[in-house]
Amino acid sequence: MRLAFGARFDVGAGYVNTPSIGVPPAQVADAVAAAVDVWRRGGAVPADFDEPIATARAGFGDLIGVPRDRVAIGASVSQLLSVVAAGLPAGARVLVAEGEYTSVTFPFATVPGVTVTEVPPAELASTVDGHDLVAVSVVQSADGALADLGALRAASEAANVPVVLDASQAAGWLPLRLDWADWVVAAGYKWLLSPRGSAWLAVHPRVLERGRPVSAGWYAGEDPWQSLYGLPVRLAAGARRYDLSPVWLAHVGAAVALPYLASLDLEAVRAHCVRLGDALLDGLGLPPRGSAIVSFDADVARLAAAGVVASARAGKVRAGFHLHNTLDDVARILRAVT
Numbered sequence: 001m002r003l004a005f006g007a008r009f010d011v012g013a014g015y016v017n018t019p020s021i022g023v024p025p026a027q028v029a030d031a032v033a034a035a036v037d038v039w040r041r042g043g044a045v046p047a048d049f050d051e052p053i054a055t056a057r058a059g060f061g062d063l064i065g066v067p068r069d070r071v072a073i074g075a076s077v078s079q080l081l082s083v084v085a086a087g088l089p090a091g092a093r094v095l096v097a098e099g100e101y102t103s104v105t106f107p108f109a110t111v112p113g114v115t116v117t118e119v120p121p122a123e124l125a126s127t128v129d130g131h132d133l134v135a136v137s138v139v140q141s142a143d144g145a146l147a148d149l150g151a152l153r154a155a156s157e158a159a160n161v162p163v164v165l166d167a168s169q170a171a172g173w174l175p176l177r178l179d180w181a182d183w184v185v186a187a188g189y190k191w192l193l194s195p196r197g198s199a200w201l202a203v204h205p206r207v208l209e210r211g212r213p214v215s216a217g218w219y220a221g222e223d224p225w226q227s228l229y230g231l232p233v234r235l236a237a238g239a240r241r242y243d244l245s246p247v248w249l250a251h252v253g254a255a256v257a258l259p260y261l262a263s264l265d266l267e268a269v270r271a272h273c274v275r276l277g278d279a280l281l282d283g284l285g286l287p288p289r290g291s292a293i294v295s296f297d298a299d300v301a302r303l304a305a306a307g308v309v310a311s312a313r314a315g316k317v318r319a320g321f322h323l324h325n326t327l328d329d330v331a332r333i334l335r336a337v338t
Contacts (some may be wrong), residue, residue: 005264009324010207010233014320016131016319019141019169022193023324028257049248052255056188057259059258060200063192064167064184065177069090072201077166079215080106080185080201081135083242084164086212088114088133095131097121098140099314101141104166108135124302125151129159136163138178139232142314144277153180156305162207173273173292175266175324182207191292192261194254197247200212203239211242216219219243227319240334260284267321276321276330283334293320306336 002009007025015023024032038044053073061068074080085107094108098118109116119127121140125148125203128134136147148292149165155321156163164180170176172191178184184202187196203211213220213235219229220243222236235241273292281287296316303310310319310333319333 002253002326003007005269006179006322007260007323011324012036012307012328013072013328014140015309015320016329017143017309017311018191018322019313019318019320020174020190020311021196022190023323024193024253025260025323027173027260028253029191029258032249032253035249038185039249043193044129046171046248049246049251052201053246053248053251056194056198056251056254057200059254059262060186060192061202062169062262063157063171063176063258064179064186066179066184066202070202070204070239072203072239072245073246074199074201074242075197075247075250076103076199077101077168077185077187078107080199080242080246081164081166081183083201083211083214084108084133084183085111085114087210091115091119092132093130094117095124095134097124097136099140099142100135101137101166101168102163104135108133116170121145121147123154124148128152128155131159131161134161134163135166137166137168138176139167139291139293141169142170142318143218143292143300144297144318144320145291146174146291149178150224158163162210169293172261173266173269175270178202179204183211188233188250188254188257190321192254193257195250195252196248197250197283198254200246201239201242203242208239213241215244216241218246218247263323269301273321276327277319277324279327280319280321280330280333283330283338292322293318295319296337303333303336306332308333308336 166246189196278288
């Protein structure tokens with residue numbers, strides 16, 4: 001057990017795998033367990049989940065600096081980005097970073113007639129012009145590299161090219177103000193400390209009509225409880241038209257996790273996570289990178305034998321430091337690899 005940032009985490013030393021699966025604070029896990037108990041006794045009523053869904057929706061907006069009425073809900077990044085990809089015109093040209101996570105690239109690369117071009121991340125901003133869309137992660141999954149959002153924003157606005165940002169490896173530890181972006185997506189089960197099955201898509205009003213609600217169902221209706229049967233289609237006027245039918249228990253957890261994260265001093269959270277990441281790099285004789293995610297050469301099996309829970313990505317070991325991590329975790333890694 002660890003106490004950190006006003007919460008209890010029932011996780012032992014050596015867990016640095018948040019980029020794969022975040023470990024929830026006790027209050028998040030307790031809320032989900034209580035909801036499961038109600039469900040198992042036949043006490044769950046569908047409308048009871050409307051409040052936690054709304055709370056989590058608002059929490060996501062707070063974490064990325066976007067009004068809650070811009071936020072749609074879904075179950076995964078790729079599912080939510082499919083509504084953006086489906087709205088692209090024939091012959092559209094999409095720009096992405098080399099090595100980008102495939103949940104960002106595959107939704108566009110599988111659309112007939114759409115061309116997806118990869119460039120080195122450092123060249124992304126300088127090659128925006130001539131494309132119809134740019135899609136990139138705020139923080140790269142494989143190695144924790146941070147996108148130069150200032151340069152990307154300036155280039156995209158100068159060229160009038162819309163931008164998709166995936167904040168899945170950033171929201172929850174990195175202070176964000178992404179209201180300028182056209183679409184912002186994130187999954188809940190990593191740094192947002194929520195159950196898998198929760199994800200969100202923020203939609204700027206200027207591109208509201210550019211997506212296509214390919215997964216539209218009853219919850220995408222203006223009034224979901226009046227959209228259960230029959231035609232005509234009556235979608236919500238705003239971003240909720242892209243809502244997926246919710247994974248109820250996932251949103252129960254998110255309704256606790258996201259407001260908690262949004263209540264924290266995220267500059268202090270960033271400083272905590274980056275201090276640990278850079279301490280590991282220093283111990284490995286590598287330069288600091290200013291990220292909560294660190295990638296380095298090592299044997300992940302050897303680390304596991306030493307009680308370190310990390311992941312292997314892109315030929316290297318990947319470690320991520322979140323609220324519950326301490327310098328003891330850094331020391332455990334260094335003992336195992338040096």
